[in-house]
Amino acid sequence: MFTGIITDIGTIDHAEQRGDLHARIRCHYDMSGVAIGASIACSGACLTVTSKGDDWFTVDVSAETVSKTAANRWVQGKRLNLERALKIGDELGGHIVTGHVDGVGTVAAREAEGDSIRFTIAAPAALAPYIAAKGSITVDGVSLTVNSHADQSDGTVHFGLNIIPHTWEMTTLGELQPGDPVNLEIDVLARYLMRMNEAKSLSM
Template sequence: MFTGIVTDMGEIRTLRQAGDLTARIGTAYDTSGIDIGASIACDGVCLTVVDLGPDWFDVQISAETVSKTNLGGWSEGRRINLERALRVGDELGGHIVSGHVDGVAELVAMVDEGDSTRLTFRAPRPLARFIAPKGSVTLNGTSLTVNEVADCDFGINVIPHTKEVTTWGAARVGDAVNLEIDTLARYVARLAEMS
């Protein structure tokens, strides 16, 4: 489990296709404290560490994961949001995030509002019903609050701090982003269907 509070911006150093896709990710994390088999959210996707070096870790990415996320569009040199798995006793600063991406949303508009930037995304229609104003959503591993919803489009604001410590400072219209809907919203919708 994760919180959606990004703790490092990693860089994709190499990508290698040999059976599954393997990515080497450069990081500021102290890798001596990471075990082989540990889970790290990489742009919101829970991936397993399969090898380590002094300032990098490798993850394997299955074809299923590539097909359901934006990881197929990764390239060497790309910056990605990273978060280590939640430990018992850690502060829950964002919301409960599984790292199991539900689909890919598209960034369709950006407007500066003061020092912040309002971003509008278009969610896949089957996921749009789970997104509600003032609810939580995870985009590329970042826990964000939904401002408004109109059909499949929804908006969020990114403050300067978030733009500085995550990849949101480099966002561009047309970007494909990993979308994980709020677990609570998923269960509430399921209960409503059953009643």
């Protein structure tokens, strides 16, 4: 489990296909305190540390993960939002995040709003019923509050976010431009609601 509060930005400095995609990520963590087999959320995707050095760790990214996450996310030079797994007793500063990406959205618009950046994200129709104003959502691993939503005629939804200076300075969100894909994870309560609705429709 995670909270969506980013604690480092890592950079993929090597990536190669070995059946699954094998990536080495440079970071600023004290890797002496990170165990082999530990979970680290990488721009919203929970991955397992397979080896490590003083300032890097490696992960294997399955074909399933590659297919379900934003395009070109797992390439050399890409910067990733990093968060280590939640420990008992840690402050829950964001919301409960599983590190399982539910879908890929697209930045539909970006504009300055005061000192903040106002983003409009287009989310797929499958996620539209589970995105609500004042609800929580995870974008590229960052816990955020939905400020507004507008259902579209094709079943998709556009939702608004305000990114304050601290957030875009401490994450990769400030780099996003219209057209960029982003990893989305709906709130865990909405995930269970989704499953309940699926089960109900199958029984009817």
